[in-house]
Amino acid sequence: xxTPVEETLEMPTGFHQPCMSGTMSDLGSHWxxxxxxxxxxxxxxxxxAKGPPPNPEIAPASxxxxxxxGERGDLPPVKVTWYQGTGKPPHYTEKKIPQWDNGVLFAGxxxxxxxxxxxxxLLPEGDFxxxxxxxxxxxxxxxxxxxxxxxxxTGKPTGSNFDYAAALTIAKHLGNVAYRMAQKLEWDPLSLxxxxxxxxxxxxxxxxxxxxxx
Numbered sequence: 001x002x003t004p005v006e007e008t009l010e011m012p013t014g015f016h017q018p019c020m021s022g023t024m025s026d027l028g029s030h031w032x033x034x035x036x037x038x039x040x041x042x043x044x045x046x047x048x049a050k051g052p053p054p055n056p057e058i059a060p061a062s063x064x065x066x067x068x069x070g071e072r073g074d075l076p077p078v079k080v081t082w083y084q085g086t087g088k089p090p091h092y093t094e095k096k097i098p099q100w101d102n103g104v105l106f107a108g109x110x111x112x113x114x115x116x117x118x119x120x121x122l123l124p125e126g127d128f129x130x131x132x133x134x135x136x137x138x139x140x141x142x143x144x145x146x147x148x149x150x151x152x153x154t155g156k157p158t159g160s161n162f163d164y165a166a167a168l169t170i171a172k173h174l175g176n177v178a179y180r181m182a183q184k185l186e187w188d189p190l191s192l193x194x195x196x197x198x199x200x201x202x203x204x205x206x207x208x209x210x211x212x213x214x
Contacts, residue, residue, distance in 0.1 A: 021059055021173070021176055022058075022059025022060060022061075022063075022084075022176070023059070023061070023084045023085070024059070024063070024065065024082065024084065024172055024173075024175050024176050025059075025172060025173060025176060027084075028082065028172035028175070029165075029168060029169060029172060030117075031082075031102065031104060032080075032082065032168060032171065032172055033160070033168060034104040034115060034117075035080055035104055035106070036164075036167075036168050036171070038106070039069075039072075039075065039078055039080075040072045040073070040075060041069055041072070041078075041080070041167075041168075041171070042069075042072065042167050042189075043069075043167060043170075043171075043187065043189035044067040044068060044069055044080075044171055044174065044187055045068045045069060045070050045186070045187065046067070046068045046184055046185060046186055046187065047065060047066070047067050047068075047171075047174045047175060047177070047178040047184070047185045047187060048065070048066050048178055048183075048184040048185070049063060049064065049065040049066070049175050049176075049178040049179035050063065050064050050065075050087075050179075051063030051064065051087075051179055054179065054180050054182070059176070060085070060179070061084075061085045061086075062084060062085025062086040062087045063084055063085065063087060063175075063179055064081060064082060064083045064084070064087045065081070065082045065174075065175030065176075065178060065179065066079060066080070066081045066082075067079070067080045067081075067082075067171060067174075067175075082172075082175060089105065091105060091107070091112070092105075096123075097112065097114055097123060098114065098121065100114065100116065102116055103115060103116045104116065110127075111123060111124065111127055111128065112124075141159055147159065167189075170189075170192075174187065176203075177194070177200050177203045177204060180203060181194075181197055181199070181200050181203075183196075183197060184196075185197055185200060192204065
C-alpha cells in the first residue's frame with residue numbers, strides 16, 4: 001500500500017543490486033507509478049526505510065520506505081510511503097479505508113482517493129456522494145505494443161519512456177538501499193550518490209574489471 005501525501009502519504013547503468021531486491025524492485029515500478037505520474041514526482045530529497053534486520057541473502061517480505069519530495073512547479077512538497085507485506089498504513093489497520101489487497105492511497109486535506117489500475121474511490125464516501133466525475137480528458141493508452149510502434153513511427157514519447165522510467169526505478173531501488181543502510185539517505189540525483197552515506201555506494205555501483213569502463 002502506498003500513501004502519497006502526508007501520512008497525514010531499468011536501473012541506470014552503474015547501479016548495482018544485491019542479488020535479492022524483493023517486492024520493492026518487483027512490484028515497486030507498477031504501484032509507485034500511480035503516485036509518480038499523478039504527483040509529477042522525479043527525484044526524492046530523502047529516503048528512509050524500516051523493516052526487520054537485513055538478511056545478507058534475501059529481501060524482507062515486509063518493509064516500508066518513505067520518500068520526501070520538494071516543490072515541483074506549483075505543487076507543494078509531498079511525502080510518499082511504500083508499504084509491503086504485513087506492514088500497512090494506519091488508514092488500513094484502523095479500517096478507515098476499504099480493505100483492498102493492493103492500492104494507492106492519496107491522502108489530502110479534504111479527503112482521500114483510493115485507486116488501483118481498475119477502479120478508484122473517493123473517501124469518505126459520504127462526503128462525495130454528489131460528486132460528478134469530469135468527462136475523460138486523459139488519452140487512454142492503447143497498449144504497450146501499439147504505443148511502442150506509434151513512438152517508432154512518429155517520435156511521440158511513450159507514457160513510460162526511458163527518462164520517466166529511469167527516475168521512477170531509481171527511486172524504488174533507493175528504498176532497498178536505505179533499508180540496508182539503516183539510515184535516512186540524502187539523495188543527489190546528479191552524482192547518483194547519497195550525500196550523507198558514502199558507504200551506500202557499494203550497493204549502487206559495481207566495480208568493472210580492469211580494462212572495462214562505462
